[in-house]
Structures are given as C-alpha cells and as structure tokens.
Amino acid sequence: MDQSARKFVITYTLTLMCIAIIITIFEVTLIWQVFITLTCLSTVIITTPTKKLPVKDKAVLITGCDRGIGHVLAKQLDRKGFYVFAGCLKNRGQGSKDLVDGSSSRLQTLQLDVSKLTQVKSALHTVEQQLHSKGIQLWGIVNNAGICYIGNVEIMTEEDIQKIMTINYTGPVNICKHFLPLLRRSRGRLVNVASNAGLAPIPLMGAYCASKSALVTISEVWRYELKMWGIKVATIIPSGYKTGIMSYDMIATGNRWWNKASPIVKKDYGQECFYIKFKQKNRDFFLSAEFSDICYKIEDALLSSKPKSRYYSGFLAEFIPFIYIYLPVWLSDYLLSVLANWFEFNPKMQNY
Missing domain, CATH: 3.40.50.720 (NAD(P)-binding Rossmann-like Domain)
Incomplete structure (x- = not known):
C-alpha cells in the first residue's frame, strides 16, 4: 500500500469514527445526521487519491x-x-x-x-x-x-x-x-x-x-x-x-554590496545592515532536510x-499566505511581523 492509499484509509476511518461519536454523544436530528455524514464523506472523496499513470517510457x-x-x-x-x-x-x-x-x-x-x-x-x-x-x-x-x-x-x-x-x-x-x-x-x-x-x-x-x-x-x-x-x-x-538556497557567502556578498552602494545609502543604513543575520541562532532547527x-x-x-x-x-x-490574503490588514500585519520577522536589521538613521 503506497503513501496516498495509507492516508486515504486513515482519513476515511477517522472520519467514520468522528461521525459516529458526534451522532452518539449529541442529540442530532435525522436531517443533521444526513448533513454531517454527507459533508464529512464529501471531504474524504475530494482528498481520495486519484489513479496513477504508468511510468513506462x-x-x-x-x-x-x-x-x-x-x-x-x-x-x-x-x-x-x-x-x-x-x-x-x-x-x-x-x-x-x-x-x-x-x-x-x-x-x-x-x-x-x-x-x-x-x-x-x-x-x-x-x-x-x-x-x-x-x-x-x-x-x-x-x-x-x-x-x-x-x-x-x-x-x-x-x-x-x-x-x-x-x-x-x-x-x-x-x-x-x-x-x-x-x-x-x-x-x-x-x-x-x-x-x-x-x-x-x-x-x-x-x-x-x-x-x-x-x-x-x-x-x-x-x-x-x-x-x-x-x-x-x-x-x-x-x-x-x-535546500541550501541561503547558503551563499553572506560576508563576501555584503562586502560587494557595500563597495557599490551610494554614499547616502551607506550613511542612512550603516555597514552592519549589509551583513544580514538571522534572529534565530539555531535557524536550522526550523528547517527540514x-x-x-x-x-x-x-x-x-x-x-x-x-x-x-x-x-x-x-x-x-x-x-x-492565508494570513496575508484572507485576514484583515490590521491583524495580518501584526501576525506577519511576528511570523515573518526573521532577520536582524537596524539602520543607523532610524536611531537619529
């Protein structure tokens, strides 16, 4: 049994168990029993693994x-x-x-x-x-x-x-x-x-x-x-x-950026901003290999x-993406400031 089939069997079994528990514990009318059952089973059907095509040639x-x-x-x-x-x-x-x-x-x-x-x-x-x-x-x-x-x-x-x-x-x-x-x-x-x-x-x-x-x-x-x-x-x-996508030489890259930056950018940001550091010292803990x-x-x-x-x-x-697209701006801005605030970045000018 492949991974998709196992997931389907587990999902289907858990769905039937949940339906049985809900109907048994709560006083659910027949109409609601039918509605709950159809809703849950339709969800399972949507996630049912589809037929795989042959790999040959x-x-x-x-x-x-x-x-x-x-x-x-x-x-x-x-x-x-x-x-x-x-x-x-x-x-x-x-x-x-x-x-x-x-x-x-x-x-x-x-x-x-x-x-x-x-x-x-x-x-x-x-x-x-x-x-x-x-x-x-x-x-x-x-x-x-x-x-x-x-x-x-x-x-x-x-x-x-x-x-x-x-x-x-x-x-x-x-x-x-x-x-x-x-x-x-x-x-x-x-x-x-x-x-x-x-x-x-x-x-x-x-x-x-x-x-x-x-x-x-x-x-x-x-x-x-x-x-x-x-x-x-x-x-x-x-x-x-x-994936290694961020494993480039950040020091050498920062040096290159600093050497080509305009005087006003150097003044406003300061050299430290050209060498980006992660806030999480053990960031690899949050990344999966x-x-x-x-x-x-x-x-x-x-x-x-x-x-x-x-x-x-x-x-x-x-x-x-769900937070950014679907939540109100005031709420998504706050949540993203926490969840997507990954780097240390303190320009000199903001301290003036």
Whole structure:
C-alpha cells in the first residue's frame, strides 16, 4: 500500500469514527445526521487519491539538481522508473557525481544554467537526441532551480536583483519556451516549484518574493493556456526546507554590496545592515532536510490522472499566505511581523 492509499484509509476511518461519536454523544436530528455524514464523506472523496499513470517510457527534465529538492527528486523518479534528465549548475560538481553514482543508467545529468540560453539550447539538443534514440517521450518538466539573496533593493546591487529574477522567473520561461513543443507531443506535465514567499511579503526578501510571485502567476497563466494541448500544469508551494538556497557567502556578498552602494545609502543604513543575520541562532532547527513530502507531491503532479493545480508542502507553506490574503490588514500585519520577522536589521538613521 503506497503513501496516498495509507492516508486515504486513515482519513476515511477517522472520519467514520468522528461521525459516529458526534451522532452518539449529541442529540442530532435525522436531517443533521444526513448533513454531517454527507459533508464529512464529501471531504474524504475530494482528498481520495486519484489513479496513477504508468511510468513506462516516460522521461522528465528537472532543473536545479546539484542539491536539495531537485537532487532528491531526481533519484526518487529514477527509482520509480522514469528516464531522468537532471539539470545541474555544475555538471562536473559533487552533486552531479553523486547523482550518476547513486542512480541507474536511466538518469543522465546535463550542464544547465537556466539563465543562459546557450545551455538551455544545448540541453534541448541532448534531450531530443536521447528521446529519439530510446524511442521515448518527454513527459514532464520540473522547474526547480532557484536562488535567494537577503537584503532590500537599496543595499543590493542591480546585478544581483536581476540575477534573482533571471534564474527564478526568466529561467523557467526559457525552459518552457524551448521544451514545450516536446510536452505538446506527449500531452504531459509542467511542474513549477515556487514558494510561499511568492504569495505573501517577507521583509528583506523583496527581490526573491517578486521573482516567485511572477513564477506563480505565469504558472497559472500556463495552466489555462496549455489546456488546449492536454498539458496539465501544477505549482508547488514549499516552505521551511533546508535546500541550501541561503547558503551563499553572506560576508563576501555584503562586502560587494557595500563597495557599490551610494554614499547616502551607506550613511542612512550603516555597514552592519549589509551583513544580514538571522534572529534565530539555531535557524536550522526550523528547517527540514527531509524532502519526502514535497518530492511525493511533485511525483503526484507528474503521475496523477487528476493532479492538483497547487500543492503546499512544509512549515508555514499555506499558513503565511492565508494570513496575508484572507485576514484583515490590521491583524495580518501584526501576525506577519511576528511570523515573518526573521532577520536582524537596524539602520543607523532610524536611531537619529
């Protein structure tokens, strides 16, 4: 019994138990008994796992496989029986080597920086050749590659702001622009890994939020546009995973930003603001290095006969967007100031 079937059995059993308890304890009229029963069972039916499609002769392209979610997903789909094209930023790096050493011959790594059109075109050429030689089709694309820098737009350089947008948003556009003809022929799946930061504002992550918001929006547009070709599109909203996306050299980055900042920005903020620190000293405690849930959901988006349009996975993935979108501003502002206030940031000028 797979994970989805187990969840269904548990949910169904608990639902029946709750119905029995409610009806037994409380004096519920027949009409209300029928209403409660139908409501609970309809909820179970909605969450019932759908039929999975066969994996045979299906290939998938995944970007950002050097580490994190993409790395684990590539290995998981290889074990599942997919032919996997694993795009890596450094195809001769340790991440790529680990994939090759720990996977079957169905997995092939590719040199793929999604911000560089020459590499996207080269990857397309390789994939087309491999598909033709093996007599298979490209069934899925998983746009997973992404980067993040912490800082506001005044202290960050224009180059780094543009880099975030290019990799997180333009990169998936580049991939889709070149690979969608292959998906049209298979009537396959497009999966875009966004973030809860694309659905709600996180202070000092403005450029990242904007890039992921753009990806969420274009993903929804593609979902409508590609229906005519039989292509199903899903957006993944993760949060709280230890992917390494914030493991860049913050000191070197801060030095670079400080050296290029204007005199007025240096005066108003002070040099300390260019070296962002997390308020939580043990922040890794709140991050999960276990990617099984999100990889399972990406797999479901690829193989379910009726995939969801959006999948949430991880700590606060759905909660923070809910607070921002649905609660009154006075309440959401307060809650987000607590839940999304992650960094130490004290500009000099505010003390004047």
